[in-house]
Amino acid sequence: MRVYNFAAGPSTLPEEVLLEAQRDLLDFNGTGMSITEMSHRSKPFMAVNDEANALLRELMNIPDDYSVLFVQGGASQQFAAVPLNLLQKGKADYILTGNFASKAYEEGLKYGDMAIAASSKEDGYTYIPDMDKIKFRDDIDYVHTTYNNTIFGTRYTSLPKTDATLVTDMSSCILSEEVDVKKFGLIYAGAQKNIAPSGLTIVIVKRDLIGKAMDICPTMLNYAIQDKNNSLYNTPPCFPIYMSLLVFRRLKALGGVKAMQKINEEKAALLYDFIDNSSFYTNKVNKKDRSIMNVPFVSPNADLDAKFVAEASKAGLVSLKGHRITGGMRASIYNAMPIEGVKALIEFMKKFEMENK
Numbered sequence: 001m002r003v004y005n006f007a008a009g010p011s012t013l014p015e016e017v018l019l020e021a022q023r024d025l026l027d028f029n030g031t032g033m034s035i036t037e038m039s040h041r042s043k044p045f046m047a048v049n050d051e052a053n054a055l056l057r058e059l060m061n062i063p064d065d066y067s068v069l070f071v072q073g074g075a076s077q078q079f080a081a082v083p084l085n086l087l088q089k090g091k092a093d094y095i096l097t098g099n100f101a102s103k104a105y106e107e108g109l110k111y112g113d114m115a116i117a118a119s120s121k122e123d124g125y126t127y128i129p130d131m132d133k134i135k136f137r138d139d140i141d142y143v144h145t146t147y148n149n150t151i152f153g154t155r156y157t158s159l160p161k162t163d164a165t166l167v168t169d170m171s172s173c174i175l176s177e178e179v180d181v182k183k184f185g186l187i188y189a190g191a192q193k194n195i196a197p198s199g200l201t202i203v204i205v206k207r208d209l210i211g212k213a214m215d216i217c218p219t220m221l222n223y224a225i226q227d228k229n230n231s232l233y234n235t236p237p238c239f240p241i242y243m244s245l246l247v248f249r250r251l252k253a254l255g256g257v258k259a260m261q262k263i264n265e266e267k268a269a270l271l272y273d274f275i276d277n278s279s280f281y282t283n284k285v286n287k288k289d290r291s292i293m294n295v296p297f298v299s300p301n302a303d304l305d306a307k308f309v310a311e312a313s314k315a316g317l318v319s320l321k322g323h324r325i326t327g328g329m330r331a332s333i334y335n336a337m338p339i340e341g342v343k344a345l346i347e348f349m350k351k352f353e354m355e356n357k
């Protein structure tokens with residue numbers, strides 16, 4: 001039996017996509033083999049690669065002067081790839097809104113003069129700093145942001161006021177809501193949260209920013225080389241790319257990102273409204289900054305939290321344990337989580353409250 005899987009990543013995938021992949025597994029498109037068994041330079045795979053790239057461009061309305069790269073190494077690899085490719089003056093500012101944002105900053109420190117422009121660490125990363133109040137340094141190559149904070153459950157609703165290139169980590173929110181790609185110089189995202197199995201990282205980068213990588217930049221991390229080779233410089237993560245294509249096709253059929261955003265907002269509102277109206281459960285995040293993808297919450301105490309996670313799991317609602325940094329619970333309600341899953345969670349929360357009040 002399929003469970004409702006609230007894991008933060010790798011995460012639940014659409015059931016119809018899994019079934020389609022299962023059907024294709026022994027014989028992809030009459031080739032007599034699966035997509036994972038053929039050359040990445042074969043016609044069938046190249047067609048998959050090209051269609052996935054084109055569909056992502058269409059879904060996110062990515063302008064032609066941006067390159068869309070399918071690379072490996074996870075979002076964490078981009079923490080290094082970004083400075084290695086973008087630093088010209090050697091300086092960048094970071095906004096620290098959580099664990100991954102801090103890791104990006106720490107990694108950046110290896111390659112340049114990085115500064116923390118703003119941070120919400122003192123308050124447990126429960127909000128996104130006020131964009132109007134942040135002062136950036138002069139002569140910086142970019143400002144790094146983390147659009148959705150997976151562990152703490154916050155997201156940006158406005159962008160830094162700066163003329164510098166904006167870089168953002170969208171690992172846990174890519175394709176969940178409409179974004180204006182033109183506002184960013186670079187967007188990166190690990191695929192394993194909102195798109196596909198782990199192994200694929202998406203980089204959307206304005207072409208005029210590439211081709212100026214630092215001399216020490218590893219070949220594999222050099223955006224210009226990946227761009228020139230259509231992301232096929234070496235063997236790409238073929239299966240996650242193929243799975244992405246299936247997910248992109250499904251998203252398009254559902255009406256695209258706009259339609260998905262509507263559903264996501266509806267799911268998040270159901271859950272937050274329930275939590276806000278309850279005296280048993282709490283979400284500590286500043287309301288304006290709440291993520292529509294990751295919803296952390298706690299019960300009155302840690303023992304009840306543990307009991308909640310264990311009993312929910314028995315009821316087919318799995319992976320609700322919060323991150324080890326925060327404790328409590330976290331419901332990741334990515335694109336592939338149906339609204340029925342959120343409703344089932346709320347029903348369980350009601351029942352648990354009644355039994356444990």
Ligand SMILES: *Cc1c(COP(=O)(O)O)cnc(C)c1O
Binds near residue numbers: 077149
């Ligand atoms: C999960 C996550 C990462 C780390 O991704 P990897 O692909 O495991 O390196 C980085 N940033 C954000 C916002 C994430 O949610």
